[in-house]
Amino acid sequence: MNITYACPTCHEGVRAEFDSKTCELSCPHCNGQIAVKSDAINENRIKRCLACPSTDLYVRKDFPQRIGVALVGIGIIGSSIAWYHTNLTWTFGILFATALADVLLYTLVGDALMCYRCDAQYRGVEEMDTHGQFDLETHEKHRQMAARIKSTPSA
Ligand SMILES: [Zn+2]
Numbered sequence: 001m002n003i004t005y006a007c008p009t010c011h012e013g014v015r016a017e018f019d020s021k022t023c024e025l026s027c028p029h030c031n032g033q034i035a036v037k038s039d040a041i042n043e044n045r046i047k048r049c050l051a052c053p054s055t056d057l058y059v060r061k062d063f064p065q066r067i068g069v070a071l072v073g074i075g076i077i078g079s080s081i082a083w084y085h086t087n088l089t090w091t092f093g094i095l096f097a098t099a100l101a102d103v104l105l106y107t108l109v110g111d112a113l114m115c116y117r118c119d120a121q122y123r124g125v126e127e128m129d130t131h132g133q134f135d136l137e138t139h140e141k142h143r144q145m146a147a148r149i150k151s152t153p154s155a
């Protein structure tokens with residue numbers, strides 16, 4: 001299993017391998033460490049976020065957004081060029097091919113587990129299904145909580 005998270009100390013992106021025996025995560029940039037709660041990892045399941053105190057996680061398709069957007073762009077540009085040359089076969093051929101590639105990519109990629117609060121990503125975790133799909137209400141709860149923390153003047 002591995003986690004990708006933003007280090008709370010230096011805000012650099014950190015990717016780290018972990019297993020059920022891991023008791024801390026350390027940042028290669030600033031050596032900042034996060035203690036992993038003993039109940040956070042149960043066998044191959046994650047009970048709570050390792051990088052922040054949140055217990056709310058959700059499952060998301062590990063879909064590379066940029067590739068998806070690029071494919072759609074290629075489809076639109078390619079088919080417009082074919083359309084301009086009044087080549088109907090190519091117009092629809094290109095549109096269809098890029099749409100198909102998009103769908104294929106979506107089916108082939110695995111799932112990733114995400115933290116609502118700190119956006120940490122977990123990959124290679126078994127039994128992700130115990131955490132539901134993205135829930136807007138939970139997301140909103142965490143967003144408001146984060147806004148409140150930010151607006152509180154620090155003493
Ligand atoms: Zn760091």
Ligand SMILES: [Zn+2]
Pocket residue numbers: 049050051052053054115116117118119120
């Ligand atoms: Zn988190």
